[in-house]
Structure formats: C-alpha cells, structure tokens
Amino acid sequence: xxxxxxxxxxxxxxxxxxxxxLLYAPLHHLAALVDLTAARRLRDSLLAGAPIAHEPLNxxxxxxxxxxxxxxxxxxxxxxxxxxFLGLLPTRGCNLAxxxxxxxxxxxxxxxxxxxLARDAVNWYVDVTSRAGLQHVEIHYxxxxxxxxxxxxxxxxxxxxxxxxxxxxxxRFEVTTNGTFSEKRCRxxxxxxxxxxxxxxxxxxxxxxxxxxxDGRGSFEAAARSARILSEGSADLFLRACVTSETVERLPxxxxxxxxxxxxxxxxxxxxxxxAPSRTVQLEPPDPWAFAHNFIQAARxxxxxxxxxxxxxxxxxxxxxxxxxxGQDVAIVSPDGTVSACYLLQRDWEARGLDLRLGRxxxxxxxxxxxxxxxxxxxNVHNKxxxxxxxxxxxxxxxxHVNHTPAGPPGDYxxxxxxxxxxxxxxxxxxxxxxxxxxxxxxxxxxxxxxxxQPSDLLLDLEETP
Amino acid sequence: MNGTLIYRCTPSIAWVRDxxxxxxxxxxxxQSWTLRGVEAVVWDLLTAGYAYHRIVTLLALxxxxxxxxAEQTLASLLRRWQETDLVRVSEEAKDGESDxxxxx
Amino acid sequence: MANLTISAVCNQRCPYCFTADHLNxxxxxxxxxxxxxxxxxxxxxxxxxxDQARLLGGEPTLHPQFSALVERARGRNKTIVVxxxxxxxxxxxACLENLPATACSVLVNVNETARMSTSEAGEAIFERxxxxxxxxxxxAMVGFNVYRPDFRPEFLxxxxxxxxxxxxxxxxxxxxxxxxxxxxxxxxQYVAIGQKIVRFARRAADAGVxxxxxxxxxxxxxxxxxxxTLTALGADVGWRCxxxxxxxxxxxxxxxxxxxxxxxxxxxxxxxAPALRKxxxxxxxxxxxxxxxxxxxxxxxxxxxVCPGGCLAATMRRFRHTPFALVCDSQRDGRPASARSPRxxxxxxxxxxxxxxx
Numbered sequence: 001x002x003x004x005x006x007x008x009x010x011x012x013x014x015x016x017x018x019x020x021x022l023l024y025a026p027l028h029h030l031a032a033l034v035d036l037t038a039a040r041r042l043r044d045s046l047l048a049g050a051p052i053a054h055e056p057l058n059x060x061x062x063x064x065x066x067x068x069x070x071x072x073x074x075x076x077x078x079x080x081x082x083x084x085f086l087g088l089l090p091t092r093g094c095n096l097a098x099x100x101x102x103x104x105x106x107x108x109x110x111x112x113x114x115x116x117l118a119r120d121a122v123n124w125y126v127d128v129t130s131r132a133g134l135q136h137v138e139i140h141y142x143x144x145x146x147x148x149x150x151x152x153x154x155x156x157x158x159x160x161x162x163x164x165x166x167x168x169x170x171x172r173f174e175v176t177t178n179g180t181f182s183e184k185r186c187r188x189x190x191x192x193x194x195x196x197x198x199x200x201x202x203x204x205x206x207x208x209x210x211x212x213x214x215d216g217r218g219s220f221e222a223a224a225r226s227a228r229i230l231s232e233g234s235a236d237l238f239l240r241a242c243v244t245s246e247t248v249e250r251l252p253x254x255x256x257x258x259x260x261x262x263x264x265x266x267x268x269x270x271x272x273x274x275x276a277p278s279r280t281v282q283l284e285p286p287d288p289w290a291f292a293h294n295f296i297q298a299a300r301x302x303x304x305x306x307x308x309x310x311x312x313x314x315x316x317x318x319x320x321x322x323x324x325x326x327g328q329d330v331a332i333v334s335p336d337g338t339v340s341a342c343y344l345l346q347r348d349w350e351a352r353g354l355d356l357r358l359g360r361x362x363x364x365x366x367x368x369x370x371x372x373x374x375x376x377x378x379x380n381v382h383n384k385x386x387x388x389x390x391x392x393x394x395x396x397x398x399x400x401h402v403n404h405t406p407a408g409p410p411g412d413y414x415x416x417x418x419x420x421x422x423x424x425x426x427x428x429x430x431x432x433x434x435x436x437x438x439x440x441x442x443x444x445x446x447x448x449x450x451x452x453x454q455p456s457d458l459l460l461d462l463e464e465t466p
Numbered sequence: 467m468n469g470t471l472i473y474r475c476t477p478s479i480a481w482v483r484d485x486x487x488x489x490x491x492x493x494x495x496x497q498s499w500t501l502r503g504v505e506a507v508v509w510d511l512l513t514a515g516y517a518y519h520r521i522v523t524l525l526a527l528x529x530x531x532x533x534x535x536a537e538q539t540l541a542s543l544l545r546r547w548q549e550t551d552l553v554r555v556s557e558e559a560k561d562g563e564s565d566x567x568x569x570x
Numbered sequence: 571m572a573n574l575t576i577s578a579v580c581n582q583r584c585p586y587c588f589t590a591d592h593l594n595x596x597x598x599x600x601x602x603x604x605x606x607x608x609x610x611x612x613x614x615x616x617x618x619x620x621d622q623a624r625l626l627g628g629e630p631t632l633h634p635q636f637s638a639l640v641e642r643a644r645g646r647n648k649t650i651v652v653x654x655x656x657x658x659x660x661x662x663x664a665c666l667e668n669l670p671a672t673a674c675s676v677l678v679n680v681n682e683t684a685r686m687s688t689s690e691a692g693e694a695i696f697e698r699x700x701x702x703x704x705x706x707x708x709x710a711m712v713g714f715n716v717y718r719p720d721f722r723p724e725f726l727x728x729x730x731x732x733x734x735x736x737x738x739x740x741x742x743x744x745x746x747x748x749x750x751x752x753x754x755x756x757x758x759q760y761v762a763i764g765q766k767i768v769r770f771a772r773r774a775a776d777a778g779v780x781x782x783x784x785x786x787x788x789x790x791x792x793x794x795x796x797x798x799t800l801t802a803l804g805a806d807v808g809w810r811c812x813x814x815x816x817x818x819x820x821x822x823x824x825x826x827x828x829x830x831x832x833x834x835x836x837x838x839x840x841x842x843a844p845a846l847r848k849x850x851x852x853x854x855x856x857x858x859x860x861x862x863x864x865x866x867x868x869x870x871x872x873x874x875x876v877c878p879g880g881c882l883a884a885t886m887r888r889f890r891h892t893p894f895a896l897v898c899d900s901q902r903d904g905r906p907a908s909a910r911s912p913r914x915x916x917x918x919x920x921x922x923x924x925x926x927x928x
Contacts, residue, residue: 119527151524154514158507159528165486165503187890188514191483191864232756232887234864259720263756306719306762473896480889485864491856491889498856513892518899544896 011073012046012064013391013457014039015425016450018441023459024391024428026316027071028063031432043462074321074394076380077329081373085138085174086125087325087332087343088118088156090149096178097214100242100283102275103144103345111335112149117361121333122156124366126163135169140176142332142343147181147189149335157192176240178211179226180219186226190233197238197268200227202254206247210283224261231263238310240268248286248294255298259305266308269295271419273403288415289445292422296442299426313396313416314423316431321380323397326356329373337361339368341376344402352402354379385410389456390417392424411455421452473544473553481509490552499552504529508543572620572815572823572843573653574611576603576639577628582655582695584681585753586717586744588827589628600819602633605642610837611817612646618843623648626816629655631662640665644673652676653713656699663705671708677740678703679713680729682721703733710735713784716767717744719759723770727777739774741767742784745881748831757788757862757884764791768799775803782806785814785826786881788862789871809877813850815843825850828883857886 012025021039023032034042038057045052045061052058092103093110122139129137139160146153157173164171174195179186189196200223201207208218230237239258243251251269258267272278272285286294299309313323322328326341333339342349342356349356356376359368381387384398389410398404399416406414413421422442429438441447481490488501488509501509507528511521518540526536547553579601580587603611615623623643631654633639640650650669656678658666666674680699703710712730714723726739743763744754755763771781782805789809792800800807814826822834823846832853835846860867861879871877879885 115523115527150514151520154511154516155524155527158510158524162503162507162528184515184892188510191890192510232750234758234888236758263759265758304720306759306766469899471898473898475892475894477893480891482860482889483864484860484867486868489860489867493856496853496856498859500859512894512896513890515894518896521896541898544898 010388010458011070011394012459014043014459014462015391015457016447016454017425017429017437018444018447020437021462022425022428023060024457025064025070026319026391026394027073029071030060030063031428032060033432033434033437039459039462043459046460071319074319076321076327076377076382078377080132081329081331081368082128082132082134083125083329083331085140085325085330086121087140087142087330088121088146088152089113089142089144089332089334089343090118090146090152090156091335092144093148094143094145094178095148095180095213096145096211096219098178098211098277099281100210100244100272100275100278102273102277102348113152113333113335113337115152115155117333117337118152118156119159120361120364121331121339121366122159123163123364124361125331126160126167130167130169135167136172137164137169138172138174140174142176145178145180146175147177147185150181150185178219178223179230180213180222181226183225183229186229187233190230190235193235195236195238196230197240198223198227198230199242200224200239200258201241202247202250203257206250206254210242210244227262227264236265237262238266238268239264240270242272243269243286243291244272245284245286245290248290251291251294251298252301255301255307255309259302259307264307266310267298267302268310268312269298270311271416285415288419289422289448292419292426293442295419295423296426296438311420311423313392313399313420314427316395316424316427318395318397320394320397321382322401323399324401326376326401327379329377331358331366331368333361333366339366341379342402348402352405354402356402386412386417389458389461390421391457392417392420395424396420409455413453418452422448425451470557472556473548474556475512476551476554479552481513483510492551497551499547499550504539505543508540571622571624572615572618572817573624573626574603574608574817575626575628575819576608576630576636577601577633578819579632580628580655581632581657582629582681584655584679584715586715587752588745588747589830602635603639603819605635605638607819607821608639608642610821610839612643612648613839614817614837614841614843615648616646620843621648622651624651624653626653629657631658631666633662636662637665640669644669650674653679654702655679656702657695658702663702666709667705669709674709676706676710677713678706678710678735679715680726681715682723682725700729700733703729703735707734708736711738711740712736713740713742715742715744716755716763717753719755719762719766721763721766724773727774727779730779731777737778738780738782740782740784743786743881745786745828745883746887747828748883748886750887754884757880760788760791764793764796768792768796771800771803771805780804780806783808783810785810785812786884788880789877790863790869809871811878811880811882813847813854815846815850825854825882828881829886832886854882857882857889860885860888862888 011027015022015024020033020035023034023039041052041057042061046065052061091112126137137160139156141153160171172194175193176197179198201210204218204220207220207223211219213219227239239262241254255267258264271291272283274285295311302309325332330341331339332341332343337360338357339359339361340356341358358372358376359366379401381393381397386406386408387393387398404416406412426438476492478492478494479490480493481488488506490499490501508521511524522533522536522540525531525539526533531539544553548555630652643650650673652666654676666676678699712726712735714726730737746752746754774781787809816824816827817837818824821837823837824830824834825832835849858878861872862881862884866872866879872879
C-alpha cells in the first residue's frame, strides 16, 4: 500500500461494484462509475500530476487534484466547549424490562434528577450557547425512560423555551422513549417536542417478546397506541426497531407494516447490541450480511412510502470525526449531576478503559475539567487506524467508541463495518440514481464481498489491492 | 371546607399548543385567548394535571422567582382568567376531591 | 358555490371518503333527495345568485330520478357539475351525454387502487371509469385524491389522452374528517407529497395536461423554485380553505363534509349562500388563528393572508379538550413543595401528574 505520508490525500476512493468501480470522493462531492482502465488512469494522473487525454476523465482528475474544490476534512473540536446539544437523563429508571437492555442496574436505576440540578444544567447550557452567539439550542432526553421523570421533562422544556425566547433564539427537543406513557402525555409530547424516537420493534409478536413490562405483560399495545397518536402530531416521529437474528429476515415486512399502520418520518433499524441480559435470553445480533441485505430491502419499502430509512452510520450527508456525542462536545447530564460525554453506563466505558466524565453540576452551574474535555475530543476517527483507508470514514467515523473498538489494522473490518459498508455503498448508488445497478450488485454475494472486504478503498492503492 | 377554592377549566374550552403560544377557544361562544410566556406555561401545567404547590415550585424554578412571587403570579393569573371566563371558580370541593389536582 | 347532496348511497368504498362522518348515520328513509326538496335547493341557488348546480353524494348519479333532477336544474339555466366515481348507471350517463359540453362538467374521481388492482373487480372498475370518461369526452375531467404518500398518478396521463376528456387533472389532498375515521395524509407528509406533485406536473405538462389544486394545499409544502415551476407549467395553484356549503339530504348546510360534526345551519326559504358563508366563517374564525402546523400562527404567509393555514378540519383536530380542577387550599401553611424529586419506586411513575378520567 502507498503510505499515507507520501500521498496525503486519503479522501479519494475506488470500490469495485460488479464490473465497474465506484469512484467516491465525498469531500469533493464526487461519485462516478468508471471502468478499471479509467480508474487506473485517474490514479496515475493523480500520482504523476499529469493530465489525461480523455476529456471527461481529465475533468474528474482536475477536480480531484484541486484543493480549492474540496471541503476541508472534518477535524476534532477545538477551543471553547460549546455543546451542539444538551443531553439530559432525567432518570435511569424505566417501567419496562426489555430483554436486551443493558442499561439498568439496581443501584443506579431509580434516581430521578433533582429539579434544581436540571434547572442549573439548562441555564448553564443556554448561557454557554448564548455567549457563543448561537441562536439555536437543542435538548435531547435519554434514559432509562425519560417520562418516568415527567416533572424534570416538563420543567426543562418550559425553562429552555423561556430562556431561548428571552435570547431571541429557538429551541428543539428530542426524546428517546418506550412510548408506554398515558395518552395525555403522548399528546403533550406531540405538541411540545420536535423529534420523538419511539422504540417499536415490530408487530406485537416481536415487540412483546423483546420489550415486556417487569411482570411479563407485553408493552406493544401502549407503544403502538402512542405511535398512532404521534403519527398525526406535529413532532417528527422516528420508529426505532431493534433487530435480532430472529427478526432480520422480516425487516421488509416490518417496514411495510410500519408504513401501513403509522406515519413516521423515519424508521431506524438497529442491530442488537449484545449485553448480559440479551445473552441470558439467547437473543443474538443479526448476521451483518443478512442485516445489510434486509435493511436495504426494507429501505426500498420505506422510501416508496416517503419514509426515511435510518442507519445512522451510513448517512452519506454526514461529515464527522465522531459518530456519537462523545467527541462532539456534547454534555450529557446524569440524574446524580455527573456530566459526561456519553450516555452509556460508566461501567461500560470503564470496561473499555475509558473515562468519559467531563465534570459535574455544582454550585448552580456546570464545572468541566479541561483535560477530560481534551480526552473526549481525542475520540475521533483520526485516531482509528482501522478506518484510515475506508470510504465510510467521514460518515461512520468508526462507530461507537465504547461498543466498537476493533484494534486491527486498516481493512480488518468487523461485522459492524461490513453492514455499514454495504449500506453506505447502496446509499451512494441510490444518490446516483443507480437503483438497478445497486440491486444487481446486492444479489451477487461474491460481488458484495469484493466491494466490502478490500483492505484499502483508496484510489491510490488500486493496483496494489490483492 | 373553608378557604378552599377550586379552579376548573370552563366547559367547551378547546386549546392548541403552537410554536410560541397557546390558543384557547370557547367552542360555544367563540371567545378566544392567546396565552404566551408564563400564561402558556401555567396552562400547560394545569392541563398536565399538576397540583397547586407543584405548579408554584415549577414556576419559581422556570422564572427565577421566590416561592411567594410564584404563588402570587399563579394567583393573579387564575384571577385574570376567571374574569375572562377561561376558568371558573367554586368554593367547595366535590366529593372525592382533596388537596391535589384531579380531573373531572 | 354550493354542493347539493342528492344521494347517500355509493357504489364505491374509497378509503379517504370525507363523507364518512356525515353519511354513515343516514337511515333507510334518507338515501336520496326528494324531488320537492330539490326544488327548494334550486330556489336557494337562485336567490344566492349561483348559476351552477353542483351535484354530490355518495354517488349522485345513482339517484333514481337523476335525469329529471338534471332537467329541472337545466330548466333554471344552471350549469350542471357532477362529482362522480365514474360508475354511472346507463340512464344517468345518457342524460349527461345529451347536455352541451358548455353546460356540463363531470369530475370523475379515479383511484389508483382501481388501476393498480390485480383483482378482476379492480380492473373492471377502471375499465368502466375509462368507458364513462370516453363517452363524456370534453364534459369530463379527471380527479385524483392523494391519500397516501406513495401515490403514483402517472397512469392518468394515458387515460386522458385516449378518452379525449379535458386535458387537466384536479388534485385533491385527502383531509381528515373531524372523527379521523377516513384515510388521509398528515401535514408532516405534505412536503414530500409536494415534491411528487411537481414531478407529476412536469410529466403532465409534457403530455399537454394541466394540474389544478383542490382545497387544503398550503404554501409551505412547495419550495419557492417548485412553485415557480408549477406556475410556469400553467398549474392552477391555490391555497384555499373556505366554507364550501355542502347541503345535506336533511336540509342542513354544513361548512364542508370533513367538518360535518361541527354542526350545520338549516336551509330555510330566507337563507342565501353569502349569509351562510359569513356565518360559517364567523364560527371558524377562532380556530383560524391556528393552522395545521405549530408554526402557522406566526407564519408570514398566513399572517399576510396568502395562506389560510391548511384544512380547517386538520387544524381543529390539533385542538385538545382537557378538563382540570385545581384545588387551592389557602389554609395550608404556604410552604411550597420541595424541589427535590421523590425517589422513583420500581415500576411506578411520580405522583405529580395523574391521568385524565376518560
């Protein structure tokens, strides 16, 4: 492979798609289908700095060679700590006992954030963003189940709205919820919040199996009722379905069922993240190839209904160095006042040798440690060798820093990488209106494997790819 | 029950929460109210089912008021709404109502 | 303008039908309008200065005396406008065929399901509609109601070409009845629908077909550029929501079918359309401060009167009815409740809020 020190441009990629190559340079806003000969000529032109006789190819070569035509590569945060959004965990408690949930422990579960602590966190956030001249603020609620601490949500929504209005700005609210609240609370959410991510794993047989109440009753009826109400409301509804090895082949049918019964803005299909509880009940994540294949089929169903399919790591509009809040300067406030870069449990970070605490809410404000902020900012794709030569790197950014930590060399892709690369390739081809090609490619497992398993996607490494 | 007031939503009131205000309408008379700022917040807390003293606590936190100021704000609002018939007040509790919010 | 319901019976079951609230309760004695009552309807049109007799249902052409009613309306120099599903009995179809094209306009609502259906029944419906439109020729215009975001109206273009009907498509957005029991598109789907409409309008223009908008479209569902495109293509673009004045079989006049549950006003020998319109506008005024989106009340298009904020029925469905009773006991010691939230017991939510009694 060419060393990246000698050829600093690591943002031009060539991926085999059946008999062609997808030339992909996201920072140059370029995607093109070329044959192997053309790809080699482009590579040689870039290496030698020499023009190509063939005019259309030469245009591409000129574009790729020009720094002026490219976006700057995304870089880690620097300077003042200005959160793009404030994360609030009103409680880690939850009224469900989902089979795969690794979030809850007896000691941490049931604390609810004090109202004064919540007030201080919101006030600090609005002050920080106001001083930075930002007109728009966002608050995201996670849990546990945020609506198990309704009063905290009510307080902070009204406080943030009041403070934003005083500053002449706007505020958006997003919540991730199990949707089992009362109908009244559901309508409140539809009226007051902007984005609602509601966990609904599929029809009743799937959902009730995965997400029962502690007494074993299924929660489908309540969640589905909420999804129906929210479908008509003003908030953007995203249905979020956890996918296991048992349900992966049903994704297209589940997608159709979602479209028939609800009116979401989007549907997120997320592969199961293994946890101790999921292992106990023998719930397994789906095979990545099966997940990618079925996700894409489900995506076609959703798109035909005007519903956005979401697999966040494959968002080709994204330009980022970190996939999750950690590294984005997001402040996530836990019920006990700890401010962290991540909403996962501390024991999970510690298991990976990470400390993602940034500070705490104290004395009426948020006190952050500069070295903790710096450490969080170091969690970015520039420090992930695995991603160095992957065409997904500015979209996926290496995935979750806690749950996705493969230590292999460039190209040593794991299951997450495989499904992300397949779905991202499909998304690029779709953006190019190459639907037929994408479909034909997906039907040939060997062709997909060739695309997905090449250790380096760099155009400059084309000849040396085994 | 001496000194106990009960504020009830006037019958036939329908309301909608918009981006920056709450609009309430009496569907029988056509009278309407546009509630902004603290009015919209109080209306929201009332319709969410909060008890009197929780509303006072929340108002104090949201608007940086003392408890007394928050209580005065709430009382003043309720009086004004009573005058414009957005809410109605009675002096006795119905059976089953005690010192917390209940919906009728 | 006023629509006269002459039939509560229909030979289709369109999922979006907005008469669901109004007609579902009709008893056996109210299937068709009595001819004497039809005369009263014509009187109403005369004193209102309306020169169109707009006939509605159910399916209006199923009325056993359809031809006679049309003749009476023509006797009063009314232009006949019929809203139909195209499954017209032979006698009624012959009646319409015999009317001069300048005096007759038949809007045939064609559903995609009929075209797309693989069942014999679905194919048969579409063939009948096609035959009807062919026979009516330039009297007919095709209507299409968008009730799901994955709509595909392109099949209408060859239909228009081969039947010789008016080169136009009247696009409608399926709106909710107040009960919400019909199938409709939600406002948050409007932008995506708007983009599809623009694509369709381009293809229609290539085929020499114009697009017209029914009521309830909103300004913000189209980007500025798309609006310019539609205008350039000759589309009849409009943001309308007004009292239609649907006159029911029972002599009650309602704002429009989706709002039938709002109540109606009686049709008396004295009432006329302008007065009724004014009365309904007055009734609707409090709700009109809002719109179908949260942002409507402060939207510059709405504030300036360009856009009314979408379908009033959709707007009214956003309104809540939440009775409450706040007990204020001045005998308490005045201590406010603690700002410290209670510890959450497993499986129990905090006691600060209660569910409304059903």
